[in-house]
Amino acid sequence: MQGFAESNNVKKVFFGENSLKKFGKIDILQKTQKRIFILDKFFKNKKNYIKTKIIKKSDLVIYINSDIEPTDILIDNLILKIKKKSFSNSKLVVAFGGGSTLDVGKAISNLLKNKGKASDYQGWDLVKKPGVFKIGIPTLSGTGAESSRTCVLTNYKTGKKLGMNSDFSVYDIIIMDPFLTKTVNKNQYFYSGMDSFIHSFESINGNYKNNISDKYANISKNICEKIFLSKNMKSNQNRSNLMIASYFGGLAIGMSMVGLVHPFSAALSVIFGTKHCISNCIVMRGMKKFYPKEYNLFWKMVAKQKIKIPKLNLKLDSNILNNTSKNLIKSTVVHYKPLTNALGKNFRRILTNKKIIEIFNKF
Ligand SMILES: [Fe+2]
The missing domain is CATH 3.40.50.1970 (Rossmann fold)
Incomplete structure (x- = not known):
């Protein structure tokens, strides 16, 4: 560390x-x-x-x-x-x-x-x-x-x-x-709250993590888990707690860096105009191999709160790249700092063009 x-x-x-x-x-x-x-x-x-x-x-x-x-x-x-x-x-x-x-x-x-x-x-x-x-x-x-x-x-x-x-x-x-x-709709409340959960585990699992970012991120992650595995995620206590989780999540990434979810999410926003928090949730469909524990937790929270995460069904050819594929790859790998944080400076050895498209196809 x-x-x-x-x-x-x-x-x-x-x-x-x-x-x-x-x-x-x-x-x-x-x-x-x-x-x-x-x-x-x-x-x-x-x-x-x-x-x-x-x-x-x-x-x-x-x-x-x-x-x-x-x-x-x-x-x-x-x-x-x-x-x-x-x-x-x-x-x-x-x-x-x-x-x-x-x-x-x-x-x-x-x-x-x-x-x-x-x-x-x-x-x-x-x-x-x-x-x-x-x-x-x-x-x-x-x-x-x-x-x-x-x-x-x-x-x-x-x-x-x-x-x-x-x-x-x-x-x-x-x-x-x-x-x-108080009046935020259920889906929006969940999608935004998950941004905090994602910031936290990207920080905890990253190469740039340190003792202070870890403390902030762990507080934020634990609060998020409690809220989104509870019966009423929008209770007075939970809304108060989520504000704190969000604050600590922001501090955690300020002291470290986001990871793999955000570059893929950013590419969805740039190419398809999908909003940040919902894009993150869509990207979680492809994160099983990279963040296995958090992947399981995320889908447990989705099920508990009965939230619908959109499915994109992109069906891109991973062998012959079309313009959409090329643009998606470009808009993902341009975020070299978060990708280095998640996978090291040789991240392109893991995230080959073929692999990137395979991940997008899971969305
Ligand atoms: Fe974010």
Whole structure:
């Protein structure tokens, strides 16, 4: 086990039922003018505490369509919009939503202080300066976006689904209020929760693991197992616990790395537009050989909660590669860091083109 790990952490965490109401009274929120709010479009026609009590007429509100994975182009266009509305000197970004919305909040914050395009910063430690002060409020648990040091963006030009991995991509303040996940539908709750389970076992089984990432990941994994093998995964206690699991899962990958599930999942998102958390669950169909214990546990949890995992039936020819196959392979192997974490630097000896297509055919 390697001993070295470093990561920036969230500066302040509000946690607990109704913590959102306490947060409404904090100084930075009250004293800052020209605030930018990034909200999931789910809240567009809904009243909630943020909209009725916090957002003022003088704020800029941007709605994010979380049915689609955020892209580098989306961020570039939002920055243009922010400039047009004369909010480029804004001192505060608040994101309220699931993992995609939280990731957009981070990327906007970074781009307001760093020149160029979003794609310039996709990679590791490329962001030069701290972004605008940012606050994240998750309304879904599992992605770990609230605590991780990345904001994942799909780039269709390069075929990469890659984040701005940087200490500057960590939220300054987060508000974890389990009340907010009460109305999430059952399937979405499960898919997102599994992202946390997957982050944890990818970290635990990886070459980049270390003592601290292991501790975070084990806490997260154990909580997930308890929740998703229980009768009521959405009980008050379980929703509270899943927020904690998500937070620890994000810290675990911040201190180590994701593994084999995420590169395959990213390829599904880039080529077919499948959303991150559901893509991960689909990829689990092909993970028996690589993560046998976790594979069995995953399907036990699926059965216990009576969740449907979509079946893709791709039926690709593993001997003669067509364009789809070539693109899927390219969009998988481009994630060499997670693949090295999972299988070592000679991962292509194991993941030959033929093997990769055989795995996709299991989806
Ligand atoms: Fe993930």
